[in-house]
Each structure stands twice: as structure tokens, then as C-alpha cells.
Amino acid sequence: MKEKIKWRLFSILLLAPLAAITDARLQAADLKLFGTNGPPVDFHGFVSQGFLYSSAYNYLGESSRGSFKFTEAALNASFNPMPRTRISAQAFTYDVGEAGKYDVVLDYAQAEYTFNDYFGIRAGRIRRPQGIYNDIQDVDVARTFVLLPQGMYDARWRDFYVSLDGGEFFGTIPLKQSGNLSYEIYAGIVRPSMDGGLALQLQNSLPPFIHLDSITPAAMFGGQLWWNTPIDGLRFGVTGGFISAASFVSTIQTPGGPIHPDNRDDVAIQQYSAEYLWRAWTFQSELYFTDIRPEAAGMSDTHALTWYASAAYRFNKWFEAGGYYTEYYGDTTQPDNSLLYQKDAALALRFDATDWWTFKIEGHYIRGTGLLQDNPDNPVQNDNGWWLLAVKTTFSF
Amino acid sequence: MRQCPDLESGTSPLSQGATCRVVPKRGLARALQMMPLLKMGLVCAVLFDGALRAAGLDGFVVIVNKGVPTNNISMAALKAIYTGKTTYWPDGQSVGIVVLDDQITDKTDEAMEEVSGMDTSHFKTFWQRMVFSGRGQQPEKIGGAAALVAYVAATKGAIAIVPADADLKSVQKLEVK
Numbered sequence: 001m002k003e004k005i006k007w008r009l010f011s012i013l014l015l016a017p018l019a020a021i022t023d024a025r026l027q028a029a030d031l032k033l034f035g036t037n038g039p040p041v042d043f044h045g046f047v048s049q050g051f052l053y054s055s056a057y058n059y060l061g062e063s064s065r066g067s068f069k070f071t072e073a074a075l076n077a078s079f080n081p082m083p084r085t086r087i088s089a090q091a092f093t094y095d096v097g098e099a100g101k102y103d104v105v106l107d108y109a110q111a112e113y114t115f116n117d118y119f120g121i122r123a124g125r126i127r128r129p130q131g132i133y134n135d136i137q138d139v140d141v142a143r144t145f146v147l148l149p150q151g152m153y154d155a156r157w158r159d160f161y162v163s164l165d166g167g168e169f170f171g172t173i174p175l176k177q178s179g180n181l182s183y184e185i186y187a188g189i190v191r192p193s194m195d196g197g198l199a200l201q202l203q204n205s206l207p208p209f210i211h212l213d214s215i216t217p218a219a220m221f222g223g224q225l226w227w228n229t230p231i232d233g234l235r236f237g238v239t240g241g242f243i244s245a246a247s248f249v250s251t252i253q254t255p256g257g258p259i260h261p262d263n264r265d266d267v268a269i270q271q272y273s274a275e276y277l278w279r280a281w282t283f284q285s286e287l288y289f290t291d292i293r294p295e296a297a298g299m300s301d302t303h304a305l306t307w308y309a310s311a312a313y314r315f316n317k318w319f320e321a322g323g324y325y326t327e328y329y330g331d332t333t334q335p336d337n338s339l340l341y342q343k344d345a346a347l348a349l350r351f352d353a354t355d356w357w358t359f360k361i362e363g364h365y366i367r368g369t370g371l372l373q374d375n376p377d378n379p380v381q382n383d384n385g386w387w388l389l390a391v392k393t394t395f396s397f
Numbered sequence: 398m399r400q401c402p403d404l405e406s407g408t409s410p411l412s413q414g415a416t417c418r419v420v421p422k423r424g425l426a427r428a429l430q431m432m433p434l435l436k437m438g439l440v441c442a443v444l445f446d447g448a449l450r451a452a453g454l455d456g457f458v459v460i461v462n463k464g465v466p467t468n469n470i471s472m473a474a475l476k477a478i479y480t481g482k483t484t485y486w487p488d489g490q491s492v493g494i495v496v497l498d499d500q501i502t503d504k505t506d507e508a509m510e511e512v513s514g515m516d517t518s519h520f521k522t523f524w525q526r527m528v529f530s531g532r533g534q535q536p537e538k539i540g541g542a543a544a545l546v547a548y549v550a551a552t553k554g555a556i557a558i559v560p561a562d563a564d565l566k567s568v569q570k571l572e573v574k
Contacts, residue, residue, distance in 0.1 A: 044528050044535060078534060083489025088531045108531045117483050127530045135530040142525045172482040174473075180482065228480075232514030277519045314518045396525075 045075035046396035048140045056386040057369060057378050060147075060155060061097030063388065070392070071095045072138050074107060087111050094138065099156040099197040108163055116171075123167035129184045129224040130239045131271045131286050134162060144282070144312040144322035145348045146362040146390040150371050151306030151328025152271075152288045156197025164188035164220055172228075179229045187221035190243065201373045202248055211251045213260065218246040222269070233277030243267040245295065264295040282322070285309040303332045312348075320350040330370045338383030342370040356397055364388040454558070457508040459571040460546065462555045464490070469572040472512075478556060479513035481523070481533050486554055494536035495549055495557040508558050 050070030054063040061067035071094060078088035092107035094100040110124035127135035136142050137153045147155065154161070166188015173181045192198045192215040203212040222241025229235060247264040268291045276283040290304040306329070312322025323346060330340040348362035367385045372378050459475065461467075466488045477483040484492055497505055506517050513520050527533030537552075539545040542563045549555040550567035559565075 042534055046529075074529065076529065076531070078531070080491045083491075084485050086484075086491070086534075090529070090531060110531055114485055117477065127532075135532075136526045139525060139529040142522050142529065172477070182482070233519070277515055279516060280518065282519070314516075317518070320518070 039079045039081055041077050041079045043075070043077050044397060046073065046139070046141060046394055048072040048138075048392055048394040050146060050390060050392035052391075053389045054386060055388075056384070057372055058097075059366075059372055059388060060150075062377070067097065069095055069097055071102075072140070074138065076107075084114050085111070086114075092138065094158065096155045096197070098200055099195065100159070101195045103193065103195050105159065105193070118173055119169065119171040121167065121169055125163055125165050126168055126186065126188070127162060128164050128186060128190075128220075128222075128241075129168075130161075130222075130241065130269070131224075131237065131273045131288070132275055132284055137162065140360070140392060140394040141358050141396045144320050144350050144360075145310075145324065145346065146360045146392045147346070147364070149286075149306060149308040149324065149326035149328075149344070151304075151326060151342065152286060152308065154197060154371070156200065159196030160190045160192035160198055164190045166220075177230060179227060179231075182226040182228060183223065185223040187219075189217045190220050190246075191217045204373055206250065209253055213249045213251050215248045216246075219244045226273075233275075235275050237271075237273035237275075239269070239271040239273070241269040243269075266293040266295065267291070268293070280314040282312040282314075283310070302330075305329045305332050318352050320352075321348065322350075323347045328368075328370055338368040338370075340370045341368040343367045356395055358394045358396070360390075360392045362390040362392075364390065454508050454511055454573060456504055456561055457558050458561045458565070459512075459573055460549055460557055460559055460565060460568040461571055462549055462551075462553055463567075463569045464553055465556070465569060467571070468569065469574055471574045475512050475573060476514060479509075479520075480515075481527050484533065490554040491534070493534065493552055493555045495545055495552070495555050496536045496538055497542065497545055497557075497559075498538035498540040505558075505560075512558060 048071065049068070051066065051068055052059070052061055052063040052070055053066045056064065058064050058067075061069040072092075073094070074090055074092040076088060076090035078086060080086050087110070089109040090107040091104055093102050093104045095102050106125055108125050108127050110122050110126050112120055112122035114120035129135050131152065133143065133148055133153050137148055137155070138158055140146070164186065166186060168184050168186035170184045171182070173183070175181060194212075194215065199212060199215055202215070206212060220241060220243045222239065224237060224239040226235050226237040244266055245264045246267055247262055249260055249262050251258045251260055270289045271286060272288075273286045274284070286308060288306045292302040292304070294301070306326065308324050308326035310322060310324030312320060314320040325345050326343070328342045328344075329335055331337070334340050344364055344366045346362055346364045348360060351359045353359060365385055365387055367383060369378065369382075459470065465486055467486070474483065478492055479494065486492060496509065509520060510516055513523075515523060524533065524535050528535045537548065537555075539548045542559050545557055545559055546563055546565060546568055549557050556571075
């Protein structure tokens with residue numbers, strides 16, 4: 001344990017000057033990977049290290065003993081090879097509790113062509129738009145809080161929830177005096193990882209004699225619409241999505257030998273969002289519905305719901321504070337079952353020491369244990385309130 | 398007792414005296430009845446919001462690289478650029494936003510707020526979101542007005558807001574309509 005802590009502290013101390021030097025170098029000159037007459041390549045990246053400590057339960061790691069297993073890093077590059085065309089890619093790695101395990105994944109790798117402001121097309125591995133934060137939920141510097149409302153933006157699920165292989169149409173339609181409408185319509189394949197949070201949740205929800213073998217890639221389509229109102233900073237969004245025949249294959253040991261049932265579900269999502277940026281204030285609220293519809297006869301649908309409301313205020317270039325309240329219900333037919341709900345009040349303080357170094361500290365008071373599903377070391381769960389401390393630092397350029 | 402006049406008629410119910418009775422409407426009819434009030438509220442909010450941002454671009458000008466094929470721009474088009482809705486100039490070259498590193502005065506902040514509809518902090522966060530979701534190119538930060546003008550002069554598709562008293566011979570000034 002001590003060795004791990006030492007290594008983490010060492011890595012942070014090493015990364016800080018590295019980030020500063022990289023920042024200075026990249027700002028000093030555009031990188032000309034394609035020669036002096038070629039298009040400049042724009043590089044950006046970040047490294048985040050967090051710490052979690054909880055008064056009860058292990059949440060997002062072994063938090064009851066204090067967990068440093070809360071790391072994210074990414075490096076991206078983009079360039080314009082020809083008019084109206086842009087190519088960009090990002091490599092990403094993360095480790096949150098037992099999810100991620102530092103596997104380096106291609107987060108997105110896409111080519112886009114913008115015909116005009118109204119219409120463009122993007123293809124490859126793309127970020128999936130959903131609400132205010134889904135496509136940037138690992139970008140710590142782009143928000144006030146360490147942890148986003150976890151019923152909506154689960155830090156363990158990003159392996160299959162954030163990106164998909166396919167394409168999308170995008171654009172902005174002006175509405176004269178009524179602002180404009182921004183849209184994104186996508187379709188593709190989502191590919192859950194066996195080291196990701198979904199796999200952990202499935203394995204832990206199965207009886208011990210059933211082993212999870214694989215999760216099958218699934219087709220997904222959907223879209224997002226934002227109405228950017230004529231009031232600066234005020235916008236409303238709606239998102240819809242559908243995952244067709246999401247399935248996982250497991251092995252059940254029986255006296256007659258192993259059997260491999262294939263479990264298939266259709267999943268439909270809806271999300272409604274509102275955001276108002278007014279002077280130094282940020283106000284946000286979202287509502288998220290998930291409907292899981294098993295294909296097997298006799299299995300009933302499950303309806304989950306999450307909502308939150310948040311406010312944040314920036315005092316000056318260094319300090320920002322904010323808070324939110326969120327409720328998650330894993331099954332809306334059992335709203336009083338504390339094993340299936342999680343209600344979380346959070347207060348956060350953000351300190352931007354420099355343009356490239358951010359530090360955050362955040363306290364949570366939580367009731368219910370509906371989102372502890374990835375960790376089997378939580379044998380006793382009740383509806384008593386519990387506390388979570390989250391600290392995180394990020395270097396970015 | 399008579400029914401109150403429809404708000405769509407433009408006659409204020411207040412002018413009809415106290416004898417009129419509101420007849421409840423349902424569903425779509427009720428929603429349509431509320432539309433003028435919603436429109437009025439939206440207009441008031443826009444005017445209030447505009448009044449708060451009355452500082453404008455006083456003392457600042459919009460400059461672009463000389464290769465940009467336009468010499469004027471509307472405030473709406475400018476805002477579309479600074480909020481990532483417009484990412485290419487009409488001839489297809491990429492728009493590159495350039496900003497002063499650590500905005501030098503409150504006046505600079507006000508000018509940036511006028512064209513983006515966001516304060517400095519929100520503007521920075523907005524573009525970080527665009528960059529890390531693969532949807533945009535982060536504005537370049539340059540320290541000092543002279544260096545910024547030189548950068549715009551040397552960079553295809555670049556656009557920036559600078560103090561009007563800067564030396565602008567090497568760049569093209571855009572008239573904001």
C-alpha cells in the first residue's frame with residue numbers, strides 16, 4: 001500500500017514539470033509533423049489523479065480504507081488536412097477502483113467534413129453526445145466537481161458509454177430571433193470492455209456459480225438536440241438513444257456440464273437538460289430515464305431514473321465553489337428500497353493554481369447504496385447516511 | 398358574465414374591468430393562450446440580458462488574417478464563431494480563434510463576453526469541452542497585443558479581438574455590422 005502511495009506521489013511530482021514543459025513547448029510553436037508546408041498538428045492532453053475516502057462502504061474503489069485508484073490520462077491530436085476537413089484522435093487510459101485497469105484505448109479517431117454551419121458529417125470512433133457531460137465526463141478541468149452525478153455519468157462505465165464506432169450528422173440551424181438549434185444524430189456499435197464497469201456490475205450481480213464470459217458489441221443509435229436560446233448562456237437539450245439487443249454470454253456450471261445462456265436486452269434512454277451560464281454562475285439540471293427491456297419471455301422491464309440540480313460560482317481566476325443534489329433510482333417501482341436508490345448531496349471547491357494545474361476537494365453525504373454494484377466487498381448495506389471525500393488534481397495542456 | 402378577451406387580440410384584460418370571468422381552457426388551447434406571455438417574458442429576458450452586456454466592443458476591434466475573404470461581419474456571425482457554431486470561413490479555411498493570455502484588463506474581458514456570451518472562465522471551459530470531445534480546436538493564447546497581432550498576421554484563418562490602438566497594418570480589420 002505504502003509503495004503504491006509513494007509511486008502515485010512520485011508520478012504526480014514527475015508529471016507536474018513535464019506538463020509545464022510540454023505546455024510551454026507546444027505554445028511556442030505549432031508542431032509541423034507534415035513539413036513546413038503541411039497543416040499544423042494541435043496536441044492536447046491531461047493527467048488526473050484522485051483520492052477517495054468513505055466513512056462506510058467501498059465506492060468507486062476500496063474507498064473505506066482510502067483509495068488512490070482513481071486515475072485518468074489522455075492525449076489527443078487534430079489537424080485540418082484540407083478545407084472543411086478535420087481529423088482528430090485521442091488515446092485514453094483510466095483506473096477507477098476495479099474498472100479500467102490502465103488499458104489504453106482509442107477514445108476517438110474520427111474524420112469530419114463540415115459542408116456549412118447547418119450540416120456536417122463525422123465518422124470513425126466518435127464521442128457519443130448525451131446531455132451536458134457524457135462526451136466529456138473524463139475531462140476534469142471542464143467542470144467544478146470531482147464526481148459528476150454518478151447515476152447519470154458513471155465514472156466506471158465510460159468504456160462503452162462515451163464512444164461508439166459509427167458516424168453522425170451534426171449542425172446548427174439558426175432560428176432568427178429565437179436563437180438556434182444544434183443537433184447531432186448518430187448510429188454505430190458500442191463495445192463494452194471486460195475490464196470496464198459494466199462487466200464488473202454484471203459479474204457482481206450474477207450468482208457465484210455463473211461466470212460472465214463476454215459482452216457482445218451492440219448497435220446503438222440516437223440523437224441530441226440543443227436549443228440555444230437568445231438569452232446568452234441559456235440552453236435546453238433533449239437526448240434520445242436506443243441500444244438494440246445488448247447481450248452478454250455467461251457460463252453456468254450444472255451437473256450435466258456447462259451451459260452458456262445468451263441474455264439479451266433492449267435499452268432505451270432519454271435525457272432532458274437545462275444549463276444557464278450567467279456571469280460567474282453556472283446553473284445546471286438534468287433528468288435521465290433508462291428503460292431496460294429483456295427479450296426473454298417472463299422477464300419484466302426495469303425503469304431507472306436519475307436527476308440532479310447544481311450551482312457553481314467562480315470567485316476569481318483561482319477559486320470556484322459549487323454544489324449539487326442528485327437522486328438515482330435503479331428501479332422506479334421500488335423508490336423506497338435503499339439497495340436500489342442513492343441520494344447524494346455534494347459540495348466542492350476548485351482551485352486553479354495555474355492555467356494547467358487544477359486541484360479540487362469535494363464532500364458528499366450519501367443515503368442509499370444503489371450504485372455500489374461493482375464492488376463485492378460491501379456485505380452489509382442499509383439506508384444509513386454515509387460520507388465520501390473526493391480529492392483530485394489534474395494537469396492539462 | 399362575459400368571457401375575458403383573448404390575449405391574442407392585443408386587448409389587455411385589465412382594461413375590461415373586473416366583471417369578466419376567466420374561462421379555463423385545456424391542453425393545447427391553454428398553451429396557445431400562454432404563448433404571448435411566454436414571448437413577452439423571453440423578450441424581457443433578452444432586453445435585460447442585453448442591458449447587462451451594454452459595454453460592447455468599445456475600444457476594441459476585430460482583426461483577421463489578410464487571407465480571410467471578408468471585410469465585415471455581423472455580431473451574430475461573430476458570436477457563432479466564438480461559440481464554436483461556425484468553424485470554417487466561406488472559402489473553407491479553418492477559423493482559428495486567438496485570445497490574449499490572461500485578459501489584460503476588465504475591458505478586454507467585457508469585449509470577449511460580448512462576442513461569446515460567456516465570461517472568461519466559461520469561455521475557457523467551453524473550449525476545453527470542445528477540444529477533449531474532438532469537436533473543436535482550442536483558441537490560441539498569446540501574451541500581449543503586439544504579439545497577438547503578429548500571430549494573426551502569420552496564421553491562416555486567424556481571428557482575434559484587440560485594443561483599437563494596436564498597430565493593425567499587418568492584419569485585416571473586420572467591420573462589425
